[in-house]
Amino acid sequence: MAPHARFNFKTLAELKAKIAELEVEIKLQDDLAPLSRRVRIGDQETPNSLAVLPMEGCDGTEDGAPSELTFRRYRRFAAGGAGLLWFEATAVVPEGRANPRQLHINRRNLPAFKELLHDSLEAARHSMGSDHRPLCILQLTHSGRYSKPFGQQQPVIAYHDPYLDGPAGVTPDQAPITDAELEQLQARYVEAALLAREAGFDGVDLKSCHRYLLSELLAAHTRHGKYGGEFANRVRFLLETIARVRAAVGDELVLAVRLSACDAHPYPYGWGVDREDCTRPDLREPKQLLHLLQQQGVSLMAVSAGNPYYNRPDVTRPFDTPLVGAAIPPEHPLESVARLFSVTREMQMAEPEVAIVGSGYSWLRQFLGHAAAANIAGRAVTLAGVGREAFAYPDFARDLLTRGYLDAHKVCIACSRCTQIMRDGGKTGCVIRDADLYLPIYKAGRASK
Incomplete structure (x- = not known):
């Protein structure tokens, strides 16, 4: 590993030279035409190959509806021209909210979600033209051990994890969620998916990343019962829930999963990791899961990695400056970017028919389009997604598509x-x-x- 360093590249040539020096596999190209490719996903089609990833604003109302700040954010995202808008984590039960202002779709606030989607699509049409209609996916979640529905920790755990229990406020005597409770929770995912369809969303994502409940179940090696132990049990909840949602909505919705392909968490509590070195991905099980999901009708996946609440948040989001009081990462951010690109490439190659959305682009700042175009052209990914970059530069996609470059004075600085x-x-x-x-x-x- 090379020492951590801040972004300090003025030209694409300088960035290429550093990539060569570090001997990491990050490809860049000058031709940005691949970003304009339309992508077929189920019966839907995106107007281009750029996506806004689900980034929480923590600004919903007490009852889980979007607030004016939420409306503002998605109008800006939509007007920015991305072909895929992945709407942020929306709880399926109130006790599964990660904070008191996390979105929570329910019958009472359904009109607000309809209005949010309508306003977003109007902003997209007004900015990009009448034939520009982004694909809109709503992410459904249960925050599991990171639940804070009233601002205080109220964790729901799949099993005890010695690395995560203490920080999450889990006591030694806390009982994990039962198999029966998990089966009841599946019905709440179905209800939320039906509401998303009624609101007009094109699809739903069953969030399975960053050690929230569904992600934690994938690594439930130490759990007993039908949802823990061997691989078939650990993926059972996700597959059963997908099947129940599909049965309820038919072919009307795109089914998607945002997956941590590897969570850089020590075995036997980690998923997709080498048993000796948890920072090294072992994608045998994630690839097997992807195949099973594809067989059940999942046509869209956003690939992530890591756990931002554990000791290596840079695995999820390479940065220049850590959170206050946090450590400087032990590797160069380009190594972190390369890991995300590599994991995504392996998953895409394993199931070419699934539209895979990649991550890890924001740290590259004004040069992210060159990496995105190279990955799309090389079939290492179907769409390139950005998270923090969309907060900083919501019209990034429009600038890449119409101007061919990003303004260095508008990009995310990974702070x-x-x-x-x-x-x-x-x-x-x-x-x-x-x-x-x-x-x-x-x-x-x-x-x-």
Whole structure:
């Protein structure tokens, strides 16, 4: 591993030279035409190959509806021109919310979700033209051990994990969620999917990443019963829930999964990891799961890695500056980017018929389009997705598609402040590029700590 370093590249040539020096597999190309490719997903089609990944704003209302800040964010995302809008984590039960302002779709607030989608699509048409209609996916979640529905930790665990229990507020005598409770929870996912269809979304994602409940179940090696132990049991809940959702909605919705292909968490508590070195991916089981999901009708997957709540958040999101009080990562961010690209490439090659959305692009700043185009052209991914970059530069896709470059003065600088706001209990956005709104929130959160 090379020492950690901040982004300091003025030209594409400088970035290429550093990639060659580190001997990491990151390809860049000048031709950005692949970004304009339309992508067929089920019976739907995206207008291009760029995506906004699900990034929580932590700004919903008490009953889980989108607030004006939520509307503002998605109008900006939609007007920015991406072909796929992956709407953020939306709880299927109130006790599964990660914070008191996490979205939670239910019958009472369904009109607000309809309006959110309608306004987003109108913003896209107004900005990009009448024939531009992004694919819209709603992410459904249960936050599991990271549940804080009223601002205090109320963890729901699949099993005890000595690395995560303490920080999550799990007591030694806390009982894991039972098999019967998990079966009841499947019905809540079905209800949420039906509401998403009624609201007009094109598809739903059963969030299975970053050690939230469904992700944790995939690594339930130490759990007893039908949802733990051997591989078939650990993937059972996700596959059963997918099947129940498909039976309820038929072919009307795209079925998607955002998956941590490897979570960089020590075995036997980790998923997709080498048993000796958890930072080394072992994708045999994730590939097997992807195949089973494809057989059950999942046609879209966003690949991530790591656990941002554990000791290597850079595995999930390479950065220049860590959270306040956190350690500097032990590797260069380009090595972290290369790991995300490699994991995604292996998953895409394993199931070419599934549209895979990649991550890890934001750290590359104004050069992210060159990496995205190379990966799409090389069939290492179907669509390129950005998270933090969309907070900072919501019109990134429009600029790449119409101008052929990104403005270096508008890009995300990987400073972790958008994450720091969330950790401090505030509403999330870009402190640097959207400072009038979010800098006061950031300062208030820091003062409270």
